[in-house]
Amino acid sequence: MDIRNIAIIAHVDHGKTTLVDQLLKQSGSFRENQAVAERAMDSNDIERERGITILAKATSVEWKGTRINIVDTPGHADFGGEVERILSMVDGVCLLVDAAEGPMPQTKFVTSKALALGLRPIVVLNKVDKPAAEPDNALNDVFDLFANLGASDEQLDFPHLYASGIGGWADETLDGPRKDMTALFDMILRHVEPPKQISRVDEPFQMLATTLGADAFLGRQLTGRVEAGRARAGDTLKALSRDGERVEQFRISKIMAFRGLTPQPIDEAVAGDIITLAGMSKATVADTLCA
Incomplete structure (x- = not known):
């Protein structure tokens, strides 16, 4: 079976765990009648209590005959050492940015690690359905961030999607059908290299x-x-x-x-x-x- 290994990176509370839960549901990883604990990847007791992701988890979904291993990474600078170790075992990253808040300090820290390793990020502008969302501004801010961090021309030519983790959809355009996560699954298969x-x-x-x-x-x-x-x-x-x-x-x-x-x-x-x-x-x- 083909494999893709990808890490999801985001600032705390930018919706990473909710998005991963949607990928699990929509890929059929949960049975129809199976109770899905909200924030399924935040399984550690301390994480549930504090509402943050500390210990990186792996999960796996299948899409069009390919196994996508998804590694969740800590969103707090305190766990920076773990972030670097996690990034060393993936071939791509999905950078999740709140469309209202734009890239935050922790986004900068983790993104710098990913770019230094030569990874080409997929940028997902999340929560675009929030009233305060300004996805175009957020996208420009991400480009500026990459440029300031010394990204290569190839890394600056990053693909991006507009999404709502809560709504369970991701699209290549803002006026897309807003139906499901197919666009994100397909982009991972296209953009992330199989492991060497x-x-x-x-x-x-x-x-x-x-x-x-x-x-x-x-x-x-x-x-x-x-x-x-x-x-x-x-x-x-x-x-x-x-x-x-x-x-x-x-x-x-x-x-x-x-x-x-x-x-x-x-x-x-x-x-x-x-x-x-x-x-x-x-x-x-x-x-x-x-x-």
């Missing part, structure tokens, strides 16, 4: 640990993009620290990938996909897991 790692599937397994989690049954878990090769549960891997020191050797107890909102066990991890591994006891963020 797919060409390294026959090399030995390698993955950079990007986020650390824990599970009551599976214990320590590490999530990241598979940079090369393939792996199955039961395979033995070693974890290497940034300076090349061996941290541990361990056997993979389980491999999971996000299919919809929840991690599902999968038989095999392959280069290019974003996955979660269990079985390690010491390995941590920024370690390399390899065969």
Whole structure:
């Protein structure tokens, strides 16, 4: 299956989580009768309480035979280190900007990281149906921001959409049909490159640990993009620290990938996909897991 890996970046309260919830619903990731908790990606207790996204989550939707892995990123400058790690495992970013407020300080911080990595953003002007919305001004402000951050000509020629996360639609023009998110799905497929790692599937397994989690049954878990090769549960891997020191050797107890909102066990991890591994006891963020 074709893969696209994309991060959604936005200032706090610019509607990122609501937009992701709509992508989940409209791609069929939720069953018709399944109760959808509002702000489905803000699942951490502290996040629900504070209404912000702290820990980056991954989710996955399928559209026209392509798996789109969507990584949610923190919108607060306090979590900048995590933002940089997340951006290193995607091939595109969707920059979400409130059409009434325009780019905010945090938008500048995260955008600078994305541009420095050579990522070409898709700009989504959200909440264009609000009375105070000024989408044309917001779009000009985004262009100026990119230019001030030293964006390349290619990055300055960014595609953009007008959207309402609450309304559940995105269109290429302001007077579009305002029906659904098809325009955003299609733009991701057109604009974001498939992961280059797919060409390294026959090399030995390698993955950079990007986020650390824990599970009551599976214990320590590490999530990241598979940079090369393939792996199955039961395979033995070693974890290497940034300076090349061996941290541990361990056997993979389980491999999971996000299919919809929840991690599902999968038989095999392959280069290019974003996955979660269990079985390690010491390995941590920024370690390399390899065969």
